[in-house]
Amino acid sequence: MYHLLKQIVKTGFKTEAVPDPDPELRLIASRLENAMLTILGRALVIRQIDAGSCNGCELEIHALSNPYYNLEALGIKFAASPKHADMLLVTGPVAKNMETALKRAYECTPAPKLVVAVGDCGASGGIFGASYASCGRVANVIPVDLVVPGCPPTPRALLQGILTAITGS
Amino acid sequence: MSIMRLLDQALDFEPLPGELAAMQAQADAAGLLSFAKAVKEGGGRFVSLWGTDERERGAGYALHVAFCVAEGLALVTLQLPADAPDYPDLEPLFPAANRQQRATRDLLGMRALGGDKRPWLRHNNWPPDFFPLRRDCDASQQFPPQPEDYPFVRVEGEGVHEIAVGPIHAGIIEPGHFRFSIVGEKVLRLEQRMGWTHKGVEKRFEQMTLVEGHRLAGRVSGDSTVAYAWAYCLAAESLCGTPVPPRAQWLRALLLERERVANHLGDLGYLGNDAALAFGLSQFMRLREDWLRLSAELFGHRLLMDCVCPGGVAVGVDLSAGAAAKLVEQCAAIEREVRILKHIYDEHAGLQDRFITTGRLEPRLAAELSISGLAGRASSQTWDLRLHNAIAPYAELDVQLASHRAGDVAARVTVRFEELFESLRLIKEIAARLPAGERCAPLAAVGSGRDGAMGVGWIEGWRGDILVALAADGDGRIRRCHCHDPSWNIWPALEHAVMGNIVPDFPLINKSFNLTYSGADL
Numbered sequence: 001m002y003h004l005l006k007q008i009v010k011t012g013f014k015t016e017a018v019p020d021p022d023p024e025l026r027l028i029a030s031r032l033e034n035a036m037l038t039i040l041g042r043a044l045v046i047r048q049i050d051a052g053s054c055n056g057c058e059l060e061i062h063a064l065s066n067p068y069y070n071l072e073a074l075g076i077k078f079a080a081s082p083k084h085a086d087m088l089l090v091t092g093p094v095a096k097n098m099e100t101a102l103k104r105a106y107e108c109t110p111a112p113k114l115v116v117a118v119g120d121c122g123a124s125g126g127i128f129g130a131s132y133a134s135c136g137r138v139a140n141v142i143p144v145d146l147v148v149p150g151c152p153p154t155p156r157a158l159l160q161g162i163l164t165a166i167t168g169s
Numbered sequence: 170m171s172i173m174r175l176l177d178q179a180l181d182f183e184p185l186p187g188e189l190a191a192m193q194a195q196a197d198a199a200g201l202l203s204f205a206k207a208v209k210e211g212g213g214r215f216v217s218l219w220g221t222d223e224r225e226r227g228a229g230y231a232l233h234v235a236f237c238v239a240e241g242l243a244l245v246t247l248q249l250p251a252d253a254p255d256y257p258d259l260e261p262l263f264p265a266a267n268r269q270q271r272a273t274r275d276l277l278g279m280r281a282l283g284g285d286k287r288p289w290l291r292h293n294n295w296p297p298d299f300f301p302l303r304r305d306c307d308a309s310q311q312f313p314p315q316p317e318d319y320p321f322v323r324v325e326g327e328g329v330h331e332i333a334v335g336p337i338h339a340g341i342i343e344p345g346h347f348r349f350s351i352v353g354e355k356v357l358r359l360e361q362r363m364g365w366t367h368k369g370v371e372k373r374f375e376q377m378t379l380v381e382g383h384r385l386a387g388r389v390s391g392d393s394t395v396a397y398a399w400a401y402c403l404a405a406e407s408l409c410g411t412p413v414p415p416r417a418q419w420l421r422a423l424l425l426e427r428e429r430v431a432n433h434l435g436d437l438g439y440l441g442n443d444a445a446l447a448f449g450l451s452q453f454m455r456l457r458e459d460w461l462r463l464s465a466e467l468f469g470h471r472l473l474m475d476c477v478c479p480g481g482v483a484v485g486v487d488l489s490a491g492a493a494a495k496l497v498e499q500c501a502a503i504e505r506e507v508r509i510l511k512h513i514y515d516e517h518a519g520l521q522d523r524f525i526t527t528g529r530l531e532p533r534l535a536a537e538l539s540i541s542g543l544a545g546r547a548s549s550q551t552w553d554l555r556l557h558n559a560i561a562p563y564a565e566l567d568v569q570l571a572s573h574r575a576g577d578v579a580a581r582v583t584v585r586f587e588e589l590f591e592s593l594r595l596i597k598e599i600a601a602r603l604p605a606g607e608r609c610a611p612l613a614a615v616g617s618g619r620d621g622a623m624g625v626g627w628i629e630g631w632r633g634d635i636l637v638a639l640a641a642d643g644d645g646r647i648r649r650c651h652c653h654d655p656s657w658n659i660w661p662a663l664e665h666a667v668m669g670n671i672v673p674d675f676p677l678i679n680k681s682f683n684l685t686y687s688g689a690d691l
Contacts, residue, residue, distance in 0.1 A: 004448060008448065011455065049337055050341075050343045053366070053687065055687050056391025056472055059391060062435070063454070063458060063461070065454070066455055066457070067455050092366065095366050096292075096295070096311070097292045097366070098336065099314050100314050101344065101365070127385055128370065131309055131311075132299070132309070132311060132312070133294075
């Protein structure tokens with residue numbers, strides 16, 4: 001226990017300042033009222049859904065919880081069920097085999113809800129495109145509010161995207 | 170070209186051009202079965218199985234089976250008639266063939282005689298007579314999704330019930346379906362249903378040229394982008410007879426070891442977290458972030474995507490003397506921190522109680538299931554391509570193999586720690602000995618007589634051996650690219666490792682393997 005506590009003290013605080021919102025990321029104007037966004041912004045719950053990614057985006061989404069980005073300190077956390085979520089954070093081109101599951105998860109998410117499509121694949125289908133096995137971009141399957149491009153987007157870009165989504169337009 | 174015989178079998182193997190020890194032989198069905206049997210009896214390993222459509226070239230279909238033998242990679246090719254592309258079922262000899270045979274049926278309509286007839290990648294979202302990897306198939310067609318009633322194996326008895334999990338899992342993780350049959354909280358059986366992230370990768374390759382394909386290969390499984398890109402490039406360089414400059418070879422190894430360290434850092438954190446030590450997660454994720462930031466600073470990408478390209482490494486990927494000093498300094502800092510954390514993990518009774526004896530994969534079973542890579546080494550399967558099929562620079566680096574006999578979560582944790590320290594040592598050595606010179610050679614045209622032939626690349630990624638088999642036309646268009654992840658063979662081992670454990674230990678056991686879904690769904 002001594003070594004563990006010593007390591008915590010030695011490490012200190014690593015958390016960095018958050019980026020400013022970027023309205024350019026919006027796919028559509030905010031569908032939610034500013035009052036609602038203010039509430040969400042103080043306690044946002046995200047359900048992440050991999051709809052067919054290469055797992056690169058997941059690695060960077062994981063990084064959001066590390067001590068540098070410290071997502072939970074902003075009142076934002078990931079939930080295990082879409083029923084508990086305010087926002088779906090969706091990665092990948094939507095694999096044909098995931099189309100139904102993604103639609104169901106969207107339907108299970110209580111309104112008001114936000115959808116952020118992550119990565120070049122989520123934004124446009126990316127290198128995989130659309131085919132017999134891929135529906136292409138996330139917006140081809142469920143309504144999308146905002147996209148965060150990048151292959152994969154950096155944690156800072158992801159954080160900016162999430163914060164933009166919960167900021168009034 | 171010199172013909173060689175392997176395992177006293179009557180197959181004529183011809184060496185494939187390039188750095189790897191790899192050879193290919195044509196066989197008939199009896200020859201393939203006899204060779205497969207000899208591999209099994211001789212302590213070799215089944216690696217991968219895939220098909221190609223050769224009808225445009227005046228033939229039918231071809232089945233390719235890759236084995237790992239003492240001499241290197243033995244590729245056996247079986248020509249099949251266009252009207253009845255059936256081949257002998259290899260599952261009785263190598264259970265790991267099951268899912269790959271089913272995938273080959275789904276993608277090409279080539280059938281294993283007997284055995285498991287259930288689809289694997291096809292989830293009823295395209296018709297059963299639509300075979301996307303046939304050359305004449307228009308793969309841009311889309312079909313409305315249909316519900317599927319997949320026949321899981323049912324376990325019956327008093328008190329037995331099922332837990333169905335997925336495809337969407339309860340964390341930030343790729344999709345898959347796990348069907349548990351349990352009594353109380355004890356797992357009697359786990360059956361996996363994968364293929365959810367199948368996105369037509371192998372068909373997509375056919376719309377690309379040899380000089381573009383490394384980008385797609387680098388996105389088969391994002392956590393192994395360097396290993397896939399390198400394996401792809403090796404295959405392309407073999408086809409085109411392009412030698413890679415020494416500096417590029419050493420830089421590729423540097424990137425691969427950085428990828429290994431990045432993944433091990435993340436996994437060691439999550440393994441602590443899954444056993445309720447959140448401290449481990451935040452500490453290791455902090456180190457991983459430091460690691461990725463230096464990758465971005467020195468090589469332009471946090472995960473090192475697109476750093477390896479055909480002929481060498483991408484423009485801008487190099488190591489100046491100043492950068493090498495930073496790299497070495499970081500290795501020392503990370504090693505210092507990880508040694509402290511290892512001590513804390515080792516001394517933490519609660520953590521060790523969860524790790525030790527949990528999720529055991531017996532060495533004999535690991536051999537039976539053709540397990541390789543990190544998971545294999547934790548169960549006495551001492552394969553590591555960096556030693557056993559060493560290309561430059563590994564032949565000069567004297568890699569120390571990490572292994573364990575226990576096959577439990579604790580063993581996989583131990584192997585990760587040891588491999589992490591070894592990779593830090595390798596990075597320091599590479600930085601010190603990096604040869605001068607060019608970093609990329611232009612990819613030559615496909616070699617004469619290599620039009621439509623197979624080139625292979627085989628690289629020890631952080632998870633295990635990644636195989637890429639590539640064929641191209643004379644004009645450099647990709648005809649077929651098969652990417653094989655070790656997860657194909659290790660996923661079924663997880664079904665065994667979890668038996669008899671309690672359901673709440675499943676996330677920990679699963680994490681200790683940390684297999685890729687995307688890499689095996691393609």
